[in-house]
Amino acid sequence: MQVSLSWLQTHLDLSHYTTSQLSDLLTFAGIEVEGIEQKGVNTDLIVVGQIKDSIQHPDAEKLSVCQVDVGQGSDRQIVCGAKNFKVGDKVPVALPGAELPGGFQIKEGKLRGIASLGMMCSGRELGLTDEHSGLLILDTTAPIGKPFRELVEPDVLLDLEITPNRSDLLSHLGLARELAALTGLPLKGESHLGETDLKTRPATPAEIRLGAPEACPLYIARTIRGVKVAPSPEWLQNRLHSIGLRPINNIVDITNYILMEMGQPLHAFDLAKLTGGIVVRHATEAETLVTLDGQNCALLPDDLVIADQTKPLAIAGIMGGAESGVTDTTTDILLEVAYFQPSGIRRTSRRLSIHSDSSYRFERGVDPQQALGAADAATRLILAIAGGKAEDHAVVAGAAPTLVHSVELDETRASKLLGIPSFTADEGHAILEKLGLIKQSATPTTSLWQIPSYRLDLQRPVDLIEELARVIGLDRVPANFCAAFAATDTADRAYDHLMALRSALANRGFHEAQTLRLISTAQLSDTLGAIPAKGLDSAAVPVKNPLSEDHTHLRPSIVPGLIATAALNIRQGAAQLRFFEAGRVFLALPKNNTREEERLAILLSGPIAPSSWHAREPQPASLYDLLGVIENLVGPAVTIEPKPIENTPGFLLTSELRNGNRNLGWIAQLHPSRARDIDARHPVYIAELLPSALRQLQSGPAKFEDLPRFPAISRDIALECPQDLTHAQVLAALEKAKQPLLQKIDLFDQFRDPTGQKLPTDRKSLAYTLTYRAPDRTLETAEVDTAHQTLLTTLEKALPVTLRK
Amino acid sequence: MLSDLTSLHTEALTALDAASDETALEALRIDYLGKKGKLTALSSGMKDVPPDIKKDVGAKLNEVRTAITDGITSRQLAFQAAKDAASVSGLDITLPGRPGQGTGSLHPLTQIRHLAISTLRRMGFALAEGPEIETEWHCFDALNTPADHPARNESDTFYLNDGRLLRTHTSSVQIRTMETVKQLPVRIIAPGAAYRRDEIDATHLSVFNQLEGLYVDKDVSLADLKGTLEYFFREIFGPKTAVRFRPHFFPFTEPSFEIDVKLEAKGKEDRWIEIAGCGMVDPAVFEAVGQTRKDTLFDPTEITGFAFGLGLDRLAMILHGITDIRHLIENDLRFLRQF
Incomplete structure (x- = not known):
């Protein structure tokens, strides 16, 4: 998630933390910082300048030589490659000595022989936008010589990896709440947006019908008439720009702002496009809807839609329809704030491959208790920015489900699991209180805690122990060297x-x-x-x-x-x-x-x-x-x-x-x-x-066999046989003879003669050394001769072989 | 007789000096010491020597015989020495040796796996294994993964037609092991392949290699986890390696951490590199195991445990500075020979 540091600072004062300290703080609280991007400039050497004159560079077709007033009395000569300006435009000028984001140093120099005493900058060079096709043209009212950073506030963009259990951190307010707990810094007054004294009344079935209460148990509608749809004021555009969102119009921008501020998705319908009241229901077979981004989606009965009496208006919690969206001609709007069950949103979003900021949050879980506050905050902003008049009451169908319950902390177990000898119950309680949990009761070894509605992840005792481990960190945990015997498997x-x-x-x-x-x-x-x-x-x-x-x-x-x-x-x-x-x-x-x-x-x-x-x-x-x-x-x-x-x-x-x-x-x-x-x-x-x-x-350790004490006698034989007779057949025949003195058979040659001169081509010769030995005596030559001869005779009878002499 | 012996002596020594090779030497031996040799002829004259000088003549005879014999032996040794020296003359010891069948190699991944396994075995872990074709129960349900968790989706996980899947992590071996062991402690490591439906590119493979670890007993704590894994990574990366634990989230452990080690890179600042995930086994995992076992060996109120997992491909890449993971499966000899 993209987080703007200056936006975060509207909720608590982080000025005593450097970016890297803040990054460490988040990282060791389980919020991984995947990127840090410096936006804008932090130097007084980049100022507003006005282009007084511009002529073609004599030696370079693509360059112009400009005279620029930067409020220093005399104009400054700057050679420039951009084409998008005219004389009289105001632009950011980096003076010699300035360092641009990314570390580029500005120096006086010459470009193709012409002195250049600074540099006029594009949006990208200042780390503001991706625009690099020309200079950043400033508003005509920008005072000449004013440091640029007073015009555009510098910012730090943090790219955070929010783990799936912490949906409460998917907003600037949520992160500010977490940082306040971790640092002990107070949240600023206006940050308690969840609280509201907005008046409500139950919806009549004609106004809002909850046709699938398990998928959508709460739907709040607020009608505002007579709004003027226009571009958002600069502060709002800048906020959205700062986290990479594109401003559209004031109404849509406000819903996006509240989404990023509070983590509560909202949707604004053009009331004039609606026929009758709102129906929250599953889609019918073969129903289709064209979404705001122009996709024609075929819906299934598993998908939840927001519909009026005649047609689907939006894919619930994922994306609005093109037809019922707010346009420049819209005057009356219906503002939707609802709670949708996560798994249904996840299924539809995945099946349709539509992943929006809204679906991302509903999939992970949104605090239903903040819905009314978000409706109120959005309405106030709309009235302030777009004018119009809101109906006195917000119309509420259904009720916010209770998703958190009291959870017990077993201090003995916590202490054992953490393995920190110095850990005390008091320390544990202090941490939980800092995180917004409220102690309801306590015994000497356990305590019962009320969970804030936004901490959907704290459901079981072990979840509280995890919070303790997360806040204490592993530095205080001693490294224990344990080992048990492990049997070979x-x-x-x-x-x-x-x-x-x-x-x-x-x-x-x-x-x-x-x-x-x-x-x-x-x-x-x-x-x-x-x-x-x-x-x-x-x-x-x-x-x-x-x-x-x-x-x-x-x-x-x-x-x-x-x-x-x-x-x-x-x-x-x-x-x-x-x-x-x-x-x-x-x-x-x-x-x-x-x-x-x-x-x-x-x-x-x-x-x-x-x-x-x-x-x-x-x-x-x-x-x-x-x-x-x-x-x-x-x-x-x-x-x-x-x-x-x-x-x-x-x-x-x-x-x-x-x-x-x-x-x-x-x-x-x-x-x-x-x-x-x-x-x-x-x-x-x-x-x-x-x-x-x-x-x-493998059959266990090899068994030792005594070394032979008596000499062996060997005899070589050569067998002429058909080509298809195999070595294995010879071996089998020799072994079958069971000659007790025969101890070893070694093949030492196989001979074939393709020319047929020494041996017919359909015959081959196999030559063996036969080794005879008796374990208990030296063999007599005659004894071996007899055994050998018997063996050969057997062989000649058993196989189609002839002995070669 | 004496003078005959003296002149024979002189003559023989001159002839010895003149003998130019072993053949000449052998001829000389026969000429003097053979049956019909000159010295043999003289010694047969001993019987005619008057008794008073017999002793002197005998002594002289022996002296001459010894001189000739010794002379021949020493000349023989000299010839042998010269031949031995000649046998290696001109041999260029700087020429390359005979390569035999050539030098083979173990795949870098095998080497890393073996290093990790040997280290962990010294630390008292035994190996365990499980199937790569797994049930949803072992891969997800029992590991406390919600029924609609994105990892279960067909876009992320390979399935078979019968509903089983290719395990997305070796953590399923935790369940397999706990379901079948007879007693505690469980102290196992499980190296193995895992599958994710990722397009193959420089940093992703659809089949990759992990190593899982699990220790379950009474009173296993975070301190045991920290001590074990710090020790392990210092064995792998060096005794002075800094190791840090960042809180994180995994469905099957709570609390969970990611582990970074601080590594040097030439000419650059030291960097923290994410190397593994770990945590205390979530009680829900023990409950799931208990459901299958139908006993109380893994009663979550009685026992605790820690688990960890690391990517072996990534470890190999970090240790060897391999920049593209695809090298690990392409098996180009120019790559394999480097390890």
Whole structure:
């Protein structure tokens, strides 16, 4: 909210506070100062001058050379770039030595060779308006030589963040009240605008009918006849200008002024445009209204309107209608002051996207007890400024609801919660009294407090404790260092495990990425894993109200994000692509269920090492590089058996990474067509792991196994076999033979000959070292020979292999 | 015999000096000490030496043998030393090392999160977590957010078709935790993602990262909150960092505060930077938890607590001087390599 300091000063004298002290005072009372703007000037060196003569600058087409009378006897020569003046105009003149808002120093100087002894100023240069197209032309009556600051009072504009609970601070009077409580300064006499001796009478149903009393329990109307609509006097225009409002006409300006002064929205109708009395009712289906700002609004039955007998006049509490508004020809007006229920205003305002100063306050809550006072204050101003005659009585329909109740303060509890040893009940009571609360009764440990009608936020005992904390501040609260033991949770173990995996990957040259968890429908096809029968969409959780088509689904896999990451870095010219990301994915399950789980995705493509003088073009990574990384992550104790899966159109070689019956994740090569899409120069390999499955493989502390005491004997074999026979099949056959002396099987070569010279092209050769060892003795060569021979015979029987000699 | 030995000695030493490499040295060894070597031949003449000088000749024989053997050994060592030296000659130690697979990195956000988590764990907090797809109850109702609060609006919050939503803050983990714990105290931190329907720009992401903290027990006070959070931020920003608490408003804490830390910026005045929100848990939150639990573990007249939340993305930006939040999700290697 924009607050004018000089406006505030009409309610209390803040002259002993510097702007920064005031800013601190507000900030530590929970009213954040988001901006401070100096308006106008604070120096006597900016004065009123009159332009006596103006000629074209001889060397600059856009400049004029002026002679200006600033009341110093002789005229001053000033070179000027503006065009909007004529000889005889009065303008603000900054004399040498003056400092403009923003810190610009005025000096004597030459412009294109012509001496210039000052500067004539625009509104913006003086921090007054945004007008920068020409000089600020002053009224002809402005006395020459008079300091400009005596003409236009300097001001400070504060931009305050009022928290949603403090609707009572959304006005100058409300803020003044708060500052008076915080500083102990007295409010000036005329500031008690809420009090009034205005006469009232109940409205007849023909005058005002409250058709929706829960949404509008109070409606006050005051009729004023014979007003003269005209521009507002200067003081009123200046007040509105000072907080960035545009003056319109005296009647509208007065309603805006009271709004900003008291926080009470009001509306003035042109009585001549009304047919019969006022009806406050919900809109009917398909009803429409053109608002003051020209919008044609389609209304719904949930919206509250102010209507006459034939038509809606205004959207209640939000904005008036164009048709019934005050214009230059208006002579009789009906002034509305009402209380509207906040949630209804909020709904309609949001649905129609109309956010006015009025709706802003009604949404947060307006003190219904001030309505009559505001009606009175507005009427007095109208009569004083626009003339006319008000009806003796304000017509009142309904009654102001009671929104505050007595609240108890439990001093023991307050003291405990605050943690201030020196806090006393007396101190607490003094604070509450300062804030306008009235003590109704007290026991030794509790007290009961009457809440001022404007403090809608003080409803519960804890609200009073908050007030104490706010006023006392945290400086007096001691800093207590407490700690309790915290038992390790499964979340701790999961975090530590994932962090270890992250560090392991970073140490192996991978960069951790972090991509958005919301992805596009198109990106779903980058999901790694089998496609469900119902299509990719069915596996992902859609967002009902996405911001854009780039973020329509929660990611069912991290892989789409990593592919996007690879694409971006390829565009940047990166050759070596090594990325991983750990984080949550979201899976759609039957019956609207969802599951969230942590995943760890790895992407590998391009040279296995950075280019260097050791190897300018290191070989590109293969699927086995990625498999090796994964084997390394899970450790030597865990065997990983890739098991190919079907129906994975975005990828080649897609396989589950299995350990027994457990799935640890997936590995694949990105389909070459997709890799070409992102301009990848090398095959792109991708894996997505399930950290929770990996964690389940950890089985407590490793058990020590005695070191072998007897030597091993090894034998190399080479098996010639068809191309489609797998290493896993060989291993299975060897293990199935259950040779007790066989301790280790190491594959050391795979050989193929595409030329067919050494080996037919449909055959390959797998070479293994078989290691034999007995735990309790040194093996005899003959013993090993027998075991080895038996094993080979079994192998040849079990598999289509021949032993290569 | 003696004179033969003497002249052999002289001859051998000259030959040793002349041996130019290991091959020559080996040839020399065979020539003198081998089975058919010159010294071997002489020593076989020992049997013909008269007994009275046998001792002297024997001694001389040994002396010559030792001299030749030692000479060969020392020449061998010299050759080895020269070879060892040659093996590294011309090696330019200023050439860059072998890069291996290259240097990887942890995302700056992971590093910040880990710093925060490690610090808070030392302070006795355990980790907790909750779903990111949340119910309105856990995200708003139980956190004392009015039914018509603007945050619930579809323009501010992402919803799913089944009415659930993407949590707008990690505060929902407070509720999840309190609904399920068996006993007090509750002393948890919950790092995690949160979602708001903000257009992505230099200072906003629609998915961002927070860290939530909660401590509930008998007699937890503002003094505990102040001590804990001052300590935490001084661990993060340095022991002399000024920390201040500004009164503020959050639906789920009362009283509530925003926390600023005073940070240096090169060539500029120190600035107060808003870094976190905190407060004493609102009794209405405990009542909501009690409704679900159907017990009195969180009876608001018996217990109190404090909660805090901070934005990890913002913390990373402040600590590293990152000017555009989008760097955190774009994963440009030129960015990632800096951390």
